[in-house]
Amino acid sequence: MKDREKEYCKIIGNAIRQLRKKQTQKSLTIFAYENDIPSSTLSHIELGQNQPGIVNLKKIATSLNISLPELITIIEKNLPSDFSIFEDDHY
Numbered sequence: 001m002k003d004r005e006k007e008y009c010k011i012i013g014n015a016i017r018q019l020r021k022k023q024t025q026k027s028l029t030i031f032a033y034e035n036d037i038p039s040s041t042l043s044h045i046e047l048g049q050n051q052p053g054i055v056n057l058k059k060i061a062t063s064l065n066i067s068l069p070e071l072i073t074i075i076e077k078n079l080p081s082d083f084s085i086f087e088d089d090h091y
Contacts, residue, residue: 010048015075017046035063
């Protein structure tokens with residue numbers, strides 16, 4: 001993974017962790033178990049060590065009673081205003 005991708009994964013993970021704690025008050029282990037996500041997978045996502053797959057993002061969003069687009073919007077709002085996932089400007 002490139003550095004920008006790693007940074008993006010950390011932002012995603014942090015947003016998910018904050019939402020989980022705020023909206024459910026559940027531990028990572030309980031949340032993962034209740035939503036059929038391996039706890040090691042959720043831990044790696046929240047720490048920004050893994051790129052979350054679409055299926056796990058959908059499970060997380062559903063368990064937080066929000067839609068997948070709402071979850072993505074929340075994650076995007078956590079990005080610094082000058083952040084770009086791409087290293088060049090042609091995108």
